[in-house]
Amino acid sequence: MDFVDQIICGDCxxxxxxxxxxxxxxIFTSPPYADQRVGTYGGIRPAxxxxxxLPKAAQFxxxxxxxxxxxxxxxxxxxxxxxxTYVIELxxxxxxxxxxxxxxxxxxxxxxxxxxxPNRFRDAWERLLQFNKSRQFTMYQEAVMLPVGDWAETRLxxxxxxxxxxxxxxxxxxxxxxxxxxxxxxxxxxxNVLHMATECSNRNHSAAFPxxxxxxxxxxxxxxxxxxxxxxxGSGTTALxxxxxxxxxxxxxxxxxxxxxxxTRIVQIPPRLFEL
Numbered sequence: 001m002d003f004v005d006q007i008i009c010g011d012c013x014x015x016x017x018x019x020x021x022x023x024x025x026x027i028f029t030s031p032p033y034a035d036q037r038v039g040t041y042g043g044i045r046p047a048x049x050x051x052x053x054l055p056k057a058a059q060f061x062x063x064x065x066x067x068x069x070x071x072x073x074x075x076x077x078x079x080x081x082x083x084x085t086y087v088i089e090l091x092x093x094x095x096x097x098x099x100x101x102x103x104x105x106x107x108x109x110x111x112x113x114x115x116x117x118p119n120r121f122r123d124a125w126e127r128l129l130q131f132n133k134s135r136q137f138t139m140y141q142e143a144v145m146l147p148v149g150d151w152a153e154t155r156l157x158x159x160x161x162x163x164x165x166x167x168x169x170x171x172x173x174x175x176x177x178x179x180x181x182x183x184x185x186x187x188x189x190x191x192n193v194l195h196m197a198t199e200c201s202n203r204n205h206s207a208a209f210p211x212x213x214x215x216x217x218x219x220x221x222x223x224x225x226x227x228x229x230x231x232x233x234g235s236g237t238t239a240l241x242x243x244x245x246x247x248x249x250x251x252x253x254x255x256x257x258x259x260x261x262x263x264t265r266i267v268q269i270p271p272r273l274f275e276l
Contacts (some may be wrong), residue, residue: 003018003023003250004227004248004250005248005249005250007236007252007253007259008250008259009252009253009254009255010252010254012056012232012254013055013056013059016060016062016063016231016252020063021062021063022064022065023063023065024063024064024065024229024250025065025067025221025227025247026069026070026218026221026222026226026227026228026229027068027070027228027229027230028214028218028230029071029072029073029231029232029233029238030072030074030209031056031072031231032044032232046077046079046084046086047086049086049090050086050089050090053090054094054097056231057097057099061097061098061099061133063229065133066133066134066136066137067134068133068137068138068221069132069138069139069217069221070099070130070131071129071131071217071221072127072128072129073107073128074087074126074129075123078120087127091129099131099133100131100133101129101130101131102130102131102132102135102137103192104127104129104130104192105129105130105192105193105194106125106126106192106194107125107127107128107194107196107213108124108193108194109124109125109197109198110195110197111197112124112198128213137221138222138223139221140220140221140222140223141189143219144189145187145188145190146187146188147186147187148188194213194216196210196212196213197210198210211237211240211241214228214230214237214238214241214242215245218241218242218247219245224246225246225247225248227247227248227249228241228242228247228248229249229250229251230252231252232252232253233251233252233253233258233259233262234253234262235258235262235265236258236262236263236265236266238251239251240265240269243266243269244269249266
C-alpha cells in the first residue's frame with residue numbers, strides 16, 4: 001500500500017477516489033464546522049453542510065474496512081437564536097447512505113473558559129460520533145481502561161447486599177451492575193465522556209485538537225500496524241498520534257501550508273513500533 005505513511009495535499013473526496021476498497025482501519029477526523037474557519041477553509045453554510053459532506057462520506061464508507069470505525073468530531077452552530085440541525089440531519093443522511101450510527105462520545109473540554117450570550121452559556125463539549133459499516137467491528141476496550149479510583153476504597157469496601165447481585169433498580173429503569181465484580185481489580189472501563197483539555201501548544205492551526213483525543217480512539221479501535229486516516233488533517237495531530245502508537249497513517253488536507261506543517265511535525269517524531 002504505497003499510500004500509507006503519507007501526507008497528501010488535495011480534496012479528500014478526489015484523493016480517496018484513487019484508494020482501494022476496504023483499506024483503512026480507522027478514520028478519525030474533524031472537518032470544518034458549518035460557517036467556521038472561514039479564513040482557513042472558506043466556511044460551509046449550515047444549510048449546505050449535508051450536501052457538501054455526503055460525497056466525502058461515501059468515499060470514507062468505501063475505503064473503510066468492514067471491521068473498521070469512523071469517528072467524526074463535529075458540533076452544532078447557533079443560527080438565528082437556535083441550534084441548527086445540520087448535525088442531526090447529517091446523521092440521518094449517513095444512515096441512509098449505509099452507515100451504522102453505533103455510538104456517541106462527548107469530549108468535555110475541562111479547561112474551557114467562562115462565557116455567556118444573552119440566551120445561552122458557552123459550550124464546553126463537542127461530539128465524537130462513531131459510525132461503522134457493520135456491527136462486527138474491531139474494538140480493544142482493555143486498551144483504554146483507567147485506574148479504578150478512590151471509590152475502590154469506599155464503595156468496594158462497604159458492599160451492600162444489592163452490590164453483590166445484579167439487582168433491578170428501584171426506579172424500574174433496568175438492571176444495575178453487580179458492583180462486587182470490581183473487588184480486587186486495579187482498572188475499570190471508562191464511560192463515553194472524555195475529559196481532556198483543549199490544545200494549547202499548537203498555535204499554527206486555527207482548529208487543532210489535543211493529541212490525546214485521537215490517541216484514545218486509535219488505542220480503542222486499532223492494533224499496531226493498522227492504518228489510520230484523517231481526511232481533514234490540518235496540522236497533522238492524528239497522523240502524529242498514529243505514528244507515536246506504532247500505527248500507519250494517511251493524512252489529507254486541501255491547504256498546502258498545513259500539509260507542509262504536518263510533514264514537518266511528523267518527521268520529528270520517531271515511531272513507536274509497538275504499544276506498551
